[in-house]
Amino acid sequence: MEPMTTTVLPGAASYSAHVPQGAVLDVVIPVYNEEKDLEPCVRRLHAHLRRSFPYPFRITIADNASTDATLGVATALSRELPEVRAIHLDQKGRGRALNAVWTASDAPVLAYMDVDLSTDLAALLPLVAPLISGHSDLAIGTRLSRGSRVVRGPKREIISRCYNLILRGTLATRFSDAQCGFKAIRRDVAERLLPLVQDTGWFFDTELLVLAERAGLRIHEVPVDWVDDPDSRVDIVATAVADLKGIWRLGRGLATGALPIGYLRQQVGRDGAPKGLAGQLVRFAGVGVASTLAYVAIFGLLRLVAGAQAANLLALLITAVANTAANRRLTFGVTGWRGAGRHQMQGLVVFGLGLALTSGSLAALSALAPSASRLVEIAVLVVANLAATVLRFVLMRAWVFNQTKATLAG
Structure with a gap:
């Protein structure tokens, strides 16, 4: 014993x-x-x-x-x-x-x-x-x-x-x-x-x-x-x-x-906010799909009372704020209010680039096909918005939320 x-x-x-x-x-x-x-x-x-x-x-x-x-x-x-x-x-x-x-x-x-x-x-x-x-x-x-x-x-x-x-x-x-x-x-x-x-x-x-x-x-x-x-x-x-x-x-x-x-x-953590690129892409894609659907719905409603460029601007602005907040929490695992304002400001910069991409697409469509139907107009915007989503992921991962991770790790 x-x-x-x-x-x-x-x-x-x-x-x-x-x-x-x-x-x-x-x-x-x-x-x-x-x-x-x-x-x-x-x-x-x-x-x-x-x-x-x-x-x-x-x-x-x-x-x-x-x-x-x-x-x-x-x-x-x-x-x-x-x-x-x-x-x-x-x-x-x-x-x-x-x-x-x-x-x-x-x-x-x-x-x-x-x-x-x-x-x-x-x-x-x-x-x-x-x-x-x-x-x-x-x-x-x-x-x-x-x-x-x-x-x-x-x-x-x-x-x-x-x-x-x-x-x-x-x-x-x-x-x-x-x-x-x-x-x-x-x-x-x-x-x-x-x-x-x-x-x-x-x-x-x-x-x-x-x-x-x-x-x-x-x-x-x-x-x-x-x-x-x-x-x-x-x-x-x-x-x-x-x-x-x-x-x-x-x-x-x-x-x-x-x-x-x-x-x-x-x-x-193992998987709450995936550390690897693959896991983040999956979450970001889910947020992106939801944002795209919301954008289409908002643009369609606003288009009933406003021009295409104004409807596009407002629809993008609304979904951009929601998209940044969702990706902040779900994709990159940042919680609490610390840095939230800065993240939204940086998100608006990314939004500006998306706006330029989608507005440029609308302008190109208007120049090439002035009589294009509303369905074609929406289809072009969907493609442009998906391209803007890819750009948003790259910038968010490398710039917007990368700074937060470095701060937390320190």
Whole structure:
């Protein structure tokens, strides 16, 4: 048996544990007043990992300010089982406990699960395998997939689905289940994300996932078999209120640019704003198609009450502003208000070049075919506008947003 060690974590009291060297996976079990359920949970998890997990592992019991015998049970388990350690924090908060343990852990893959073990442990290896291989950055268990098997009451089912719908509507999330207590993250990714996560309670998971998704990280989802704990002591109303406050705070930070998502994406992102030319071309083409359709519609409407040159000018101006804003966010990954005015001014320069190209096309058509039909006129403008779009991409990539990337990287 290895000698017991004593370490101090940020925001935590000292703990004693048998810490195996070279653990690949560190599974954290955050607990508060769980003296009854803690021991059977840890023994069951420990036996499962010993039996079926092919890598060295560690189980960390994170006792966050329990007032019953939870810490005593955790300490006894850490003395008996070599792969188990116990940590005590003086303040409550699941997010606080996870942040403290994950920040200090030396394992390359970090995970956590609830003490009630509502999730079938058979999903643990599928959860962490993509992280160990490097394929994915985070992994979550989902109860809302078609392949999931879930047993729980209608009240919690409705609340869970409504919460995830709210996230999709307000923060444009794409992951399916933010609240399942069964998640994992690579340590190198956690080192980048955790300093930005402010919540110390139940919203911690959601905030971490939203930041990861906005940064372009790959989130792996695993359908789980999940059985609701009928004795859960979670205050649903208080948790819902805290979650809504968290959504508001996070949404405001994303909208104002207070969160450095662009810089974070450059450091760890895979695909949020593609670094390569091919990915940017795909996004830019999508914005370009939408802009071209909008331009045609606006020009056609304005042409009913104005001449061709005036209609072209106004249609181009309107779509140019929208195009710059869309490409700023979607193609080149710049968020927040910083530099937005400068980008629009530079975008107007690009607009001027597009205007010269399309207006020149109209002038050439008028000179060569004075009696050309409205359909021919629009067709010429579409071709000219597509050419202007190619020019816009080159200038935006090499000039308008290239300066922003250099600033963020510095």
